[in-house]
Amino acid sequence: xxxxxxxxxxxxxxxxxxxxxxxxxxxxxxxxxxxxxxxxxxxxxxxxxxxxxxxxxxxxxxxxxxxxxxxxxxxxxxxxxxxxxxxxxxxxxxxxxxxxxxxxxxxxxxxxxxxxxxxxxxxxxxxxxxxxxxxxxxxxxxxxxxxxxxxxxxxxxxxxxxxxxxxxxxxxxxxxxxxxxxxxxxxxxxxxxxxxxxxxxxxxxxxxxxxxxxxxxxxxxxxxxxxxxxxxxxxxxxxxxxxxxxxxxxxxxxxxxxxxxxxxxxxxxxxxxxxxxxxxxxxxxxxxxxxxxxxxxxxxxxxxxxxxxxxxxxxxxxxxxxxxxxxxxxxxxxxxxxxxxxxxxxxxxxxxxxxxxxxxxxxxxxxxxxxxxxxxxxxxxxxxxxxxxxxxxxxxxxxxxxxxxxxxxxxxxxxxxxxxxxxxxxxxxxxxxxxxxxxxxxxxxxxxxxxxxxxxxxxx
Ligand code: ARG
Numbered sequence: 001x002x003x004x005x006x007x008x009x010x011x012x013x014x015x016x017x018x019x020x021x022x023x024x025x026x027x028x029x030x031x032x033x034x035x036x037x038x039x040x041x042x043x044x045x046x047x048x049x050x051x052x053x054x055x056x057x058x059x060x061x062x063x064x065x066x067x068x069x070x071x072x073x074x075x076x077x078x079x080x081x082x083x084x085x086x087x088x089x090x091x092x093x094x095x096x097x098x099x100x101x102x103x104x105x106x107x108x109x110x111x112x113x114x115x116x117x118x119x120x121x122x123x124x125x126x127x128x129x130x131x132x133x134x135x136x137x138x139x140x141x142x143x144x145x146x147x148x149x150x151x152x153x154x155x156x157x158x159x160x161x162x163x164x165x166x167x168x169x170x171x172x173x174x175x176x177x178x179x180x181x182x183x184x185x186x187x188x189x190x191x192x193x194x195x196x197x198x199x200x201x202x203x204x205x206x207x208x209x210x211x212x213x214x215x216x217x218x219x220x221x222x223x224x225x226x227x228x229x230x231x232x233x234x235x236x237x238x239x240x241x242x243x244x245x246x247x248x249x250x251x252x253x254x255x256x257x258x259x260x261x262x263x264x265x266x267x268x269x270x271x272x273x274x275x276x277x278x279x280x281x282x283x284x285x286x287x288x289x290x291x292x293x294x295x296x297x298x299x300x301x302x303x304x305x306x307x308x309x310x311x312x313x314x315x316x317x318x319x320x321x322x323x324x325x326x327x328x329x330x331x332x333x334x335x336x337x338x339x340x341x342x343x344x345x346x347x348x349x350x351x352x353x354x355x356x357x358x359x360x361x362x363x364x365x366x367x368x369x370x371x372x373x374x375x376x377x378x379x380x381x382x383x384x385x386x387x388x389x390x391x392x393x394x395x396x397x398x399x400x401x402x403x404x405x406x407x408x409x410x411x412x413x414x415x416x417x418x419x420x421x422x423x424x425x426x427x428x429x430x431x432x433x434x435x436x437x438x439x440x441x442x443x444x445x446x447x448x449x450x451x452x453x454x455x456x457x458x459x460x
Pocket of ligand 1: 027083323324
């Protein structure tokens with residue numbers, strides 16, 4: 001397939017340069033969007049009297065035919081084409097003759113690729129958003145079931161205060177809901193302005209109706225500066241950033257699952273279908289899925305930092321460096337999609353082990369704050385109550401006891417304020433349920449969160 005730009009050169013371009021220059025092996029996936037953009041451009045050209053109706057009819061039929069043939073597998077993408085835009089235009093011309101050569105009137109590949117990529121990302125982000133919805137739903141279902149499972153909550157990975165398994169899981173649901181919102185915001189901004197009609201960089205002398213193409217392609221309006229139109233890749237960077245933040249959340253969730261399914265914790269059991277074995281250690285059941293998600297997070301950060309670095313020194317307007325945007329953003333999208341596809345069913349099939357959670361909660365003095373609060377409510381200033389409980393814990397550790405194993409006399413030795421009701425005050429379920437503050441770990445709060453998240457998931 002010859003280049004679109006033959007004519008200026010005195011000799012054929014070296015094969016190695018052609019191979020190096022070509023983007024067809026990765027931009028072919030924008031074929032549908034390239035045709036969509038071309039159809040809108042062609043319809044507008046005809047409407048404006050720049051193309052005849054006959055030419056525009058032939059182009060429209062030709063473009064639709066190419067898309068249909070590629071989709072049904074009867075037309076192969078030519079790997080020798082320079083890029084997807086070249087492939088479509090040249091196939092069109094081969095099929096319909098001279099009219100095909102008129103399609104590029106008033107257009108450049110610079111504004112064309114800027115539109116194609118936006119259209120591609122719009123669809124891709126909608127897919128990611130619906131996958132995020134499914135993951136949030138899986139978290140809600142597990143949280144609903146585990147709303148009353150008492151487990152230790154951690155700070156510094158040290159047992160800190162009692163929470164519920166449902167509360168811990170819902171923390172992730174809220175993060176993922178924000179991730180969904182970040183994608184939605186980025187897409188909204190991307191969809192606000194259409195670059196088509198910017199031409200190579202300086203607009204065109206043809207009487208284009210840029211408002212018509214912008215509307216036909218689902219944008220709010222045409223962009224107001226043609227140089228900005230072809231040189232802006234903020235949308236790629238914003239989407240990559242939203243994806244990177246989301247991967248960071250998935251990685252933290254993965255890390256906790258890795259910990260929680262280990263023998264050290266054993267708070268959850270992963271379904272055998274979502275674990276792998278070891279070739280040498282017959283007892284092993286490995287959480288490879290979550291480890292891979294944690295690992296792939298670094299790769300997505302690489303995509304984002306590659307995009308930022310690629311753009312940082314570019315003079316306006318289009319530079320070929322920008323062809324590198326696609327592999328990075330495609331990889332970020334593909335990686336997140338792949339992770340979500342596997343993580344969601346893994347979470348759905350995960351079995352919580354509430355007895356183990358509770359046993360862990362019983363050791364580690366996670367009710368010490370509640371003990372101090374008990375004394376405070378009996379009139380002791382909190383700082384004194386804190387100190388008294390601290391010495392009580394130290395003496396328990398020395399004697400190998402938990403707080404609830406102490407007799408009332410042993411309690412009273414530390415403070416006369418202790419009465420029989422101390423046992424209820426430091427009971428773990430009571431400690432969780434007593435945390436009635438809005439957004440707390442109590443069962444009712446978890447169920448309220450589940451409701452709220454489900455409600456928000458219904459929003460676009
Ligand atoms: N394949 C190119 C890209 O992805 C399309 C735009 C080419 N424009 C140009 N002036 N060479 O960036």
